[in-house]
Amino acid sequence: MRKKVTVKVPGTCGELMQGIIAGVNLQISCPIDLYSTVTMTRIDSEAGIKIKEEAEKTKLAIEKTLDYYNYDLQNLGLQVDLQSELLVGKGMASSTADIVASIIATMTILGVEVDIKIVQEIAVSIEATDGCFLSGLTAFNHLQGQQLAKLGSVKTPLPLLIFDCGGTINTTQFNAQADLARLKLAKEKQAKQAYQLIVRGIKEGNNRLIGQGATLSSQANQSILYKPQLTKILQVVEAEKKVLGINIAHSGTLIGVLLNSKDKLGEIKENISSQITDIDYVTNTKLINGGYEIRR
Template sequence: MAEASCPASCGELIQGLINGSEKLISCPIDWYSTVEVKQGTAHQFDERPLMRRAVKATLKHLQIEETWHQKLSIRFHSTIPVAKGMASSTADIAATAVATARHFQQELNSQALAQICTSLEPSDSTFLHQLSLFDHKRGEIHQQFGWVPDLNILIFESATQLNTADYHQMSRQQWLKQNETRLTDAMHMFEQAMQTKNVALFGQACTLSALASQYILAKPGFEQFQALIEKFDLPGMVVAHSGTVVGLLCNPQQHDPDAIFSAVQLSVLQTHYPMQYMKKLIAGGVS
């Protein structure tokens, strides 16, 4: 028996057309999908469809006969919201792939895991152990960053669902191109924030990317979230660029999350985002 866990994401810190192609930097949080792979009879009610496909893809990468998947059972535990832009699928796929490799006493490096994940669907970069600029369609790791700011994320979950595949079928190229300059500015800002470990600049970069996303997949109450950022002097916000979740960046030494949640619950935002949580921003990586 082998086990692995992969974190969820509160949308993306940055996403858009960067240096000629769509790329993203996921926003990993301390919320996990844990998958167990062991020899035994498969039971469909114990797994999600992409998990079985992840086993097959991993066996292929390891050059193990694919029919082995019939001898493997999968069990998982995950409370990550599905189809909200929180990387639930990536967490399932990556955890399953690593658990499968471990079952055969092997390990997957970052590039192998990236290729397995993106061979099944466009993927987040949460399986990587550093915040990473990632081509989520080609599985290419373009840039990695060694610093993670000490921030909590107040997560606001919409009742609306949006599957990753459906998002990528939308006509977005015109808006992506129009926002390329804004994303270039956000990326430069993000890089400078990483180099100087500047939380304020980090938040500004994330907010600029979130603003660009409004032209493609608008979030209800965006202006009210901006008002909360000003009212509570928050670093900024993140959004699921291909989903429906919104997050406010919160300094644990400076901000009172209960006061912010109360302000949301007394506003129109409560109607749009009835589920609310607080999680920690982390580096990411399968454990």
């Protein structure tokens, strides 16, 4: 068994698309260059999990992983340090990144092979799970924890401006809405079009198609979670050739502006911030390929 391990999992700026297609819930995550990092140390002289009190889901993920492999906490001591660059309740997949990083760290500490199917199973038993920990870009059923299709990878990271519409959203409560399935089905045509554009864009290395698909999915989601700032941003950037498209957190408060280069990043950010007063600038980062990293 290992004595210490560190696992990094990227967060997201929401999704490139999300919806129901042919009766299946799916999303394509928008992984970004910001992370949750879990460092886990095995302490043979102690027992139980030492972790900060507010990390309840992370602790539960560790307990479920230990239980899956039939390890008794009375005979195992774990010190867990959790560091995150992700905002909570905004749509950055902060819980998913924490949960998945802790599951993979636990598997590694125990000396068992990291099995992604088991990771997905444990994670989704706690809450709806983002696919940001899977390599590349993936079509993922976030409600059932199933990888539906490997779509490929972006050839180079894409600059991304992130803005926040304000407030927070509880993802569990959001997904429990009684009429959510009906609302998703009503926009199935747009979801399918968005999916096809993004899949084609990834396959062909055409980032503009990815941006078009993301924009379409963002607009279609207005009937589910309305963001008044979305229309305003689209108006501000509609003539800007550097902008590939707009993506959102479909169950969060974030709006992302995808760019084909950093050339006018500062200017575009200032244009949006100065013309839209009811939105907060968060940061600039990059759309990257998903995946986790283990540091031994």
